[in-house]
Amino acid sequence: MPDDSEKTEPQPADPLDQAFAAYLRSCDEGGIESREEFLAKYPELSSQLQELIDAADMIGSMTSAGPPKLGPSDSTPAITDGGAETIALHAPNAGESGEDPAATLPMAYRAEGDPGPTLPFDLGDYLLLEVIGRGGMGVVYLAKQTELDRLVAVKMIRSGMLAGEAEVKRFYTEAQAAARLHHPGIVSVHQFGRRAGHHFFSMEFVRGTDLQKKINGETLSVREAARYVRDVARAIQHAHEKGVLHRDLKPANVLINENDEVLVTDFGLAKHIDNESSITGSGDAIGTPHYMSPEQAGGQSDTAGPQSDVYALGAILFAALTGRPPIVADTVMQALVKVIHDPAPPVRSLRPDAPVDLETIVAKCLEKQQAKRYATAGELADELDAHLDGRPIQARPRSAAIKAWHWLEGVPLVGALTGRRVLHSSDQHRRFQAAMLLVLLLAPITAAGFATMWYQHKDKIPKNVRIAGGLEGGIYSTLSSALGARIDRQYGTFTEVVTSNGSLDNRRRLMNYQIDLAPMQASVINGDDLCVVAPLFYEVLYVLARRDSNVATMADLAGHRIAVGPEGSGSRTTADLVFDSLELDDQAVRREVLAWNDLATTEKNTDASADVAMICIGRGSPIVTGLLAGGKWRLVPVTEGVQIALQHPTLRPMSIDAADHPGIELPPGGIPTVGTTAFLAARDDTPGELVTAMLEALYENPAPCIGLIPRRRAAEWQGLAFHPAARKYYREAVPNLSQ
Template sequence: MPDELDKTEPPLVDPLDEAFAAYLRSCDEGGLETREAFLAKYPQLSGQLKELIDAADMIGQMTIGHGPTQGGVTPAVSETGAETVALHTPGPGESGDDPAVTLPMAHRAKGDPGPTLPFDLGDYLLLDVIGRGGMGVVYLAKQTELDRLVAVKMIRSGILAGEDEVRRFYTEAQAAARLHHPGIVSVHQFGRRAGHHFFSMEFVRGTDLQKKINGETLSVHDAARYVRDVARAIHHAHEKGVLHRDLKPANVLINENDEILVTDFGLAKHTDNDSSITGSGDAVGTPHYMAPEQASGKSDSASPQSDIYSLGAVLFAALTGRPPIVGDTVMQTLVKVVHDPAPPVRTLRRDAPIDLQTIVAKCLEKQPENRYASASHLADELNAFLEGRPIEARPRSVAMKAWHWFEGVPLVGALTGRRVLHSSDQHRRFQAAMLLMFLLTPIVAAGFLTVWHQRKDAIPSFIRIAGGLEGGVYSDLSSVLASRVARNHGTLTEVVSSNGSVDNRRRLLDYEIDLAPMQATVIDGDHLCVVAPLFYELLYVLVRSESNVTSLADLEGRRVAVGPQGSGSRTTAELIFDSLQLDDDAVHREVVDWQTLSSDGNQESEAGIDVAMICIGQGSPLVTRLMAERKWRLIPVTEGIQIALQHPTLRPMSIEASDHPGIELPATGIPTVGTTAFLAARDDSPGELVTAMLDALYEDPAPCYGLISRRHAAEWQGLAFHPAARRFYRESPQAKSPSR
């Protein structure tokens, strides 16, 4: 059953319809000898066929005798029976339509679209065919009454001429008749005689621009001069409210004096009374030379800029010998006119000046508003070029040229709405490369990310580790770690001295260093993370042995030695003062070198110092030495819980006698507060660097006193560990080294 549905029978042709159509074709082509001879070819249909032919003749006679007037023109029958029409342009409100059709042309020579020549058309004697178009035939004729040679244009389709053809024919005559300019062919008379629609115009001896282009390569000067003069003539037409809409080289005549005259206003539009013979949706003009708005079927919105586009196309052809847009078919050409930019003139003619290429490009802009504002402006630009003066137009930017080329890639054109029917080899290769890159992008990206992560996580060739105050525990620890990493991985390392925790934090965030030890009190922000907890730092509050200070409550009014700005000791001291509500006036903060507090230190530096608050690693040798000299004694910090509640980075701790051998301390220890020192890094620090530093940290022997073991470090919760450190601590501590 499906096979039967796929088989379609050819439509049946009525023999009578086929015979009548053959008769009409014979009439139009001039191949009809006599009616009797034609009827003899169809003996079985001769009766019915004769009735159809007689009816056609009757309709033609009625059309001639009672046709409506043309565009406000009243036919007058002469003494010879011929209709003549005086030149007249429609007045306001007058119609330009004429639905009349012509009778078949009589006495035609076989194969000729017009009557047998010479042919008497009233006071015109048709002598020779000098031009043929899609709708009309132009004859060389002698106007007998004035004894002059003229050109006579007639509709070539005879009785088959439709209403639109007749209307277009008279529109052309009316459009040209209202124009009086030395660059426009003058129309003398139009009307209908012996059943033929016609109009007469001046006869131009010479050639046309298309023939000149075909026969020779025009000089740059001649091409610019011809189009300049055409632009001036078209500007006159625009001033009179007439758009040409079919400008092309064949419609530019060149007389014996090498002067141009514009002809063929068959598609003209009267802007003052909207007498266009086309409607929306019609593509009107010659495809190679029509503006994009005409090619897209918007002929009803044609403007003077549409003619300016065509002038640019004519100039392009005059310079290069071919139209700017060329397609294999009419439809393809129309689509290219709408979407594709014209190639630069210099790609086809290397000796073309840049200024002339710029003028052509401005005329051929796709958007009407980007073209010249008037044909007169275009003429002035061409005149400036001919006289060697600067032009106003500027070349397209490199970015715009690149974008237009990029839109020619079929895939890009589909995404941007530009139709690309036939792309160049370059565009196709570029698209193939694009698609290949698109397919390979995930693979390339994956490979790139893998390499990037590997390089990102690799150990740097040069490592900078922050220390602290010279001789302090931070500096000693950093020196040991730097030495071990350099030995284990063959990298260059450097220990950078600093004022302490706050200074280390700043340098780390500024990428001046790669890792740094610092107190928990300064580890904050989104870009810092913990590599390892190092050890506990205790607050040692030392007072002079002879002093009457016994607690923190006695600090008011005293001179207290604190660490330098940026040190952990200074930060911890300020937190204590804040908890005790001791402002700058209550406690005099003094910055001294801790070494000067010993008996062999600078006596002037320590003069007047009552109290020293040192936050340092548990079991600090500095504190042991100061207490061994018996110049200083420790006082307890009994407010530890209150301070810890206000500042969670501090917590109650105890100074144990075992931390300081040889120093008499209570067996129960001395209460104080303390914090934790951490090894910190940035969150983007290389993972291999972090792992290498952890290996060095937990290598025997311990790099510092009181180091928190790896096993205990792994138990810490709530810390923002570096990802590499978190992986390190998830592994078994025994895989690295014994716990301490």
């Protein structure tokens, strides 16, 4: 019998034929709750009609085109997003192939050889146009919603009426999870429900491609990869805030529209954070093997949390940068075991031009333990934002020792001892294991010799030393040049002084292993991997105002143009802390970046002028002395020093004394301000011999800079996070302090 959506069956004249035709239509439409209810409508024909129905059942059991037995109705009230009537879908042919473009389309029972419905196909308010996606569970059609005259995507369960309970529940989990999310980075669900045994939902149609296809087709730029994943992380953070875990994030589920914007889709494995129930048991591995987290790969899906999605985001970023997932294997089982036990390779081993910051971010996302990853997808997005803006990230790169240990765990013997399952070891690992067994036979001698060589190599002064300076002609550059010259003379090294924008720039270069030591302000010294070599000198904040301006106190700064240091400089950092304490945002003051030497010659009310300058620099700076001597600038007192210091402990109240600037008339008691301390800093893995050599050069006469804090006073700063070699130096150089 042809599909009744394509043509109408002529009505038989015989009452029995009419009743049997009504029965077949009822089978298609799901409009009757039971066979007994249907037969009750034709009491005079019930016995004959029963025989026809039984015969039809028998024929249907031997062919793929027979009508199903009529049982309880599976039509249930549908859930929609705006009260629109839900589409009633007919049952598909149970024997229809999943490769048929019309795999889920409604089908009436038809004669042998009848091809059935084809696309485009009319489903009430929806006109299905073409197949645009196919997965293990569903088929997605491009459709036109005729009532609203818009293109949408309609997803239907691939197995139709044969779908099991778990499959149906998973399908509705996807629809319900996506429907409760409203974010520009998540594909919107319009309507979902069930009719005549068919489950479906309609959603936003996205023109474009997906991230997997983009990765396959081209090498993404570093910035493009970071931007895509940042936007996905923002969308996932919204989902987490609404109590929804995705649990199946992968590049194929990240759509990219025509405006190059990302949208997350496919919440088929989603789980509600506030609901302990799940569509899977705790022993199931849920997700896509190459992108699932270790806890999911180990069958502990019930313990999955926001950090499981963070792992997948890191894996997507890895793939976007390198063109392949972090874990690859020949079989699904191998992939699952590797996800649980094997660390991902460093990003830069596959893409050398990738920034260290991005490699660090990816490594933190891909930590095996959830607690070591970013706590939220929002934190990951903030880190990627910081990288894209050129700001320091919070995550720290893995030390060389940790990287070496992860490699050692790939040796079969070491993996067996540590509980890591090694499925396939490389030739390098096997050769290393053979050598290791030989070394173990000579353990005492080998261990002693290896340890001695390692510490000697680690602490040795390198042939080429790089020290950060600061702005050209500034005190940081002057100090670093003097120290470099002394090191070269004493140890025969080659020392290079690298100019920079100041403290923040120096810190970034130091942590990225671009330099070995750097002077910087106290406000930027933080993190476990950064150590103090020596306190250098005090820096005070000079707030200068033009004499013809109306700025007499800090309260008068609002509405004025203020010259501050460039991004990454200590002056800019200190000025921002002061603005924060005084609650002066970007709208209250306008920050200008001007060369300090230009302030003496720039006329007021020009495009390159400012009413106020905030310079954080060492006491007695010739730059400040020159500006004050020129007569165009005067000092503004910072009387709020205590308030600022309470909010920002790296700053403290200080005063500018007349002795700091000979020839400049200042009040006898000085002018109050705030200041900070400049330190010489290094990484915790900087060679100890280099640190000791720098300290000897620093305290060699004459002093390399004005206002250097004496060695004995520097040794009294016991609360600082000194480099181990520096702490040993001060203890031996000033022995009385340890008594």
